[in-house]
Amino acid sequence: MAHILIAEDELAVRMFVSRALEHRGHSTVGVEDGGAAVDAMSSESFDLLLTDIVMPVMDGIALALKVSSDHPDMPILMMTGYAHERQRAHNLESLIHDVISKPFSLDELCATVEETLKKKTSLNH
Numbered sequence: 001m002a003h004i005l006i007a008e009d010e011l012a013v014r015m016f017v018s019r020a021l022e023h024r025g026h027s028t029v030g031v032e033d034g035g036a037a038v039d040a041m042s043s044e045s046f047d048l049l050l051t052d053i054v055m056p057v058m059d060g061i062a063l064a065l066k067v068s069s070d071h072p073d074m075p076i077l078m079m080t081g082y083a084h085e086r087q088r089a090h091n092l093e094s095l096i097h098d099v100i101s102k103p104f105s106l107d108e109l110c111a112t113v114e115e116t117l118k119k120k121t122s123l124n125h
Helices: 011-023 034-043 060-070 083-090 106-123
Strands: 003-007 027-031 048-052 076-080 098-101
Touching: 003 011, 003 034, 011 027, 011 106, 027 034, 034 048, 034 060, 048 060, 048 106, 060 076, 076 106, 098 106
Parallel strands: 003 027, 003 048, 048 076, 076 098
Antiparallel strands: none
8 A cells, every 4th residue: 555644734634634544554654734734844855745835834835845846756635614715725736636625534535535646556557
């Protein structure tokens, strides 16, 4: 399965998402902000970045720009509870796969992750 980096500043959401994905067979690393995500990517290889948009230190938009530059083949999924932030993310459509609106169900989250990983696999074959 996939090794997924989760960047989410709310511990409860980070743990919820991590447990859901691990239950589906993925391995996860959870970090609290974009700066910590950049640090994690410098020492580990990931198959997918799942990031919140609104975070301290480095927000998800800045993180997506950095990741797409440094790791152009890594798919990026974003999460947000703010409609105006969702619109900001849609301005990055060429860089990100999708934006998941909070609150989301486990099934919705996992289905979107699986779809993104399948697209990555089909592009690499």
